[in-house]
Amino acid sequence: MAAGLLELGQAFLVCAVAGAVALRIGLSVIPLYVVGGMLAGPFVAGRAGLPAVSDGELLTVLAEVGIVLLLFFLGLEFSLDRLLSARSKVTRAGVIDVVVNLPLGIVIGLALGWSAVEALLLGGIVYISSSAIITKTLIDLGWIADAEADPILGTLVFEDLFIAVYLAVVTSLVTGGGDVAALGGSLAVAFAFLGALLVAVQYGTGAFTRLLDVSDTESFVLRTLGVVVPVAGVALSLGVSEAVAAFFVGMGFATSGHRERIERLLTPVRDAFAAVFFLWIGVGTDPRLLAGVALPLAAAVVFTTPAKLLSGYLGGRVYDLSARRSVRVGLGLVPRGEFSLVIAALAAGGSTTVMRETIPALAVGYVLVMSVLGTVLMQRSAAVERVFVRFGPARR
Amino acid sequence: MTGARLLYAGAETTAVTVYESDLPGVGKKHEIELGDGSRLVIVTHNDGRREVFRRETADADSEKLFELPDGLARQVGTILEGAYFQPVRSGDVETLLGGDTLLEWVEIDAGSPLAGRTLGDADLRAETGASVVAIERGDGVIPTPGGETTVEPGDTLVVVGSRADCEAFASRATGE
Numbered sequence: 240m241a242a243g244l245l246e247l248g249q250a251f252l253v254c255a256v257a258g259a260v261a262l263r264i265g266l267s268v269i270p271l272y273v274v275g276g277m278l279a280g281p282f283v284a285g286r287a288g289l290p291a292v293s294d295g296e297l298l299t300v301l302a303e304v305g306i307v308l309l310l311f312f313l314g315l316e317f318s319l320d321r322l323l324s325a326r327s328k329v330t331r332a333g334v335i336d337v338v339v340n341l342p343l344g345i346v347i348g349l350a351l352g353w354s355a356v357e358a359l360l361l362g363g364i365v366y367i368s369s370s371a372i373i374t375k376t377l378i379d380l381g382w383i384a385d386a387e388a389d390p391i392l393g394t395l396v397f398e399d400l401f402i403a404v405y406l407a408v409v410t411s412l413v414t415g416g417g418d419v420a421a422l423g424g425s426l427a428v429a430f431a432f433l434g435a436l437l438v439a440v441q442y443g444t445g446a447f448t449r450l451l452d453v454s455d456t457e458s459f460v461l462r463t464l465g466v467v468v469p470v471a472g473v474a475l476s477l478g479v480s481e482a483v484a485a486f487f488v489g490m491g492f493a494t495s496g497h498r499e500r501i502e503r504l505l506t507p508v509r510d511a512f513a514a515v516f517f518l519w520i521g522v523g524t525d526p527r528l529l530a531g532v533a534l535p536l537a538a539a540v541v542f543t544t545p546a547k548l549l550s551g552y553l554g555g556r557v558y559d560l561s562a563r564r565s566v567r568v569g570l571g572l573v574p575r576g577e578f579s580l581v582i583a584a585l586a587a588g589g590s591t592t593v594m595r596e597t598i599p600a601l602a603v604g605y606v607l608v609m610s611v612l613g614t615v616l617m618q619r620s621a622a623v624e625r626v627f628v629r630f631g632p633a634r635r
Numbered sequence: 636m637t638g639a640r641l642l643y644a645g646a647e648t649t650a651v652t653v654y655e656s657d658l659p660g661v662g663k664k665h666e667i668e669l670g671d672g673s674r675l676v677i678v679t680h681n682d683g684r685r686e687v688f689r690r691e692t693a694d695a696d697s698e699k700l701f702e703l704p705d706g707l708a709r710q711v712g713t714i715l716e717g718a719y720f721q722p723v724r725s726g727d728v729e730t731l732l733g734g735d736t737l738l739e740w741v742e743i744d745a746g747s748p749l750a751g752r753t754l755g756d757a758d759l760r761a762e763t764g765a766s767v768v769a770i771e772r773g774d775g776v777i778p779t780p781g782g783e784t785t786v787e788p789g790d791t792l793v794v795v796g797s798r799a800d801c802e803a804f805a806s807r808a809t810g811e
Contacts, residue, residue, distance in 0.1 A: 316660045374660050383661060384676040384688040384697035392659050502681050561694060 253279045254514040267372040270610045276521020305516030307471040308509040310482040314489020332554030333397025339550040341366040365543040369576025390558040391571040410480035429479045440491030447495035528600035536604040574613030739801040745788040748810045755782025763803040765796030
């Protein structure tokens with residue numbers, strides 16, 4: 240009991256320090272939480288004989304709540320109407336994004352000699368940009384007021400929808416193992432459960448509205464958590480993606496008329512648990528494994544950065560932006576973060592060594608590099624724009 | 636996001652065009668055309684914070700002017716709206732002095748029947764009931780002009796009187 244409390248206290252303390260460092264040096268908090276977890280974990284602090292944070296059940300469950308709340312908020316912000324209202328541009332930019340980046344990751348995985356499922360996991364990790372890092376950087380740099388914010392945020396919305404479907408499928412592929420019959424069974428369960436949930440969410444707006452019609456903030460927060468966490472728990476115990484279940488519950492709450500209040504009251508809750516999730520990812524990562532994946536990591540960075548720049552650039556052109564602003568769209572989509580790590584956490588539950596060790600280590604290294612590289616590229620966009628507009632393919 | 640929607644186009648002399656768009660995960664963005672090619676960009680965050688930017692030209696980067704928390708933004712908004720003080724003389728026409736008495740600015744062009752005549756000769760006070768209290772000429776002002784003062788094309792006569800008197804004066808001055 241005392242040991243658990245002490246360990247949890249240490250975890251929050253490390254997050255707080257990492258957050259302070261991030262503020263000081265102007266970087267996103269996500270890579271710093273991960274590095275903080277790595278340093279405080281069994282592989283660095285533990286080996287040095289210092290008290291270490293272990294990725295025991297306590298931290299794992301709290302991290303799981305972090306994943307659930309991250310995806311819940313994604314669903315909360317996600318509006319199908321919004322996607323449909325700007326359909327042609329969002330869809331075109333989003334399709335370019337997925338067609339360029341997802342297959343590239345799959346090809347890299349196959350080139351490393353991995354199985355199809357393992358390669359598909361890598362595809363997802365390199366495809367999905369970080370809504371958290373990108374949105375925050377857009378605000379910090381003032382890009383939010385300019386034209387490039389539209390294609391960047393539009394592409395993120397498309398990615399969110401895609402990742403919900405992707406996670407639903409990939410969870411079944413990973414947990415189903417290699418057995419085709421078992422796989423068919425788990426896919427059927429997944430789609431039956433998620434389909435039922437989607438119907439409940441679609442027709443349950445009135446119930447959600449009544450449930451949250453309470454002025455007391457404490458009850459409001461508890462009722463929200465009292466729906467989303469149990470639903471995610473049921474999903475996971477059925478072998479269905481708890482993240483996608485949370486996403487759907489978020490979509491249901493979005494139409495309840497309480498969206499803004501949920502965002503106002505639960506954002507700090509989400510951020511605290513999300514911090515634990517990022518820390519937990521770091522705690523479970525052996526830095527020596529990072530050294531072991533240096534080559535595939537270098538390959539992933541070298542190939543996927545220009546690919547994201549290209550797809551983002553083309554997405555900007557779909558929105559009729561000038562060459563300079565389209566370059567910014569490309570830069571703005573480079574940071575990877577929370578969702579790549581969610582996929583890595585999913586892979587860690589797999590059956591092969593590649594899934595359990597290589598992919599999580601690779602994903603951590605990749606997110607560390609891409610979150611910092613992407614943020615720095617955005618901060619230094621003026622130089623990149625000059626080079627690109629001078630030598631780039633499309634002058635204007 | 637895309638699909639900027641035209642919210643309001645004013646029918647008055649200065650048409651106001653406001654574009655509204657969604658910023659998923661952030662809030663909403665409103666852009667207001669300022670008439671000189673620049674735009675005011677207001678980003679309203681989900682937490683209520685307002686960021687106000689100005690964009691010089693269509694392709695320029697927006698420059699942040701200031702940022703206000705929700706409550707302060709609303710307070711500033713009511714002041715801009717004129718809830719505390721309404722400036723009445725808005726350019727060209729008239730100012731209420733109280734009761735039914737107005738100050739009115741009447742421009743004299745070359746085709747005016749008053750152009751080239753003295754105030755005494757035109758004797759508009761007897762005819763319309765409104766009196767000329769000043770003449771704006773070029774950059775200067777002639778205060779309390781006498782009957783011998785000649786009205787020239789390009790002058791603006793500052794007239795005081797009841798609303799009806801001022802209207803009669805204005806129609807005499809334009810010759811209608």
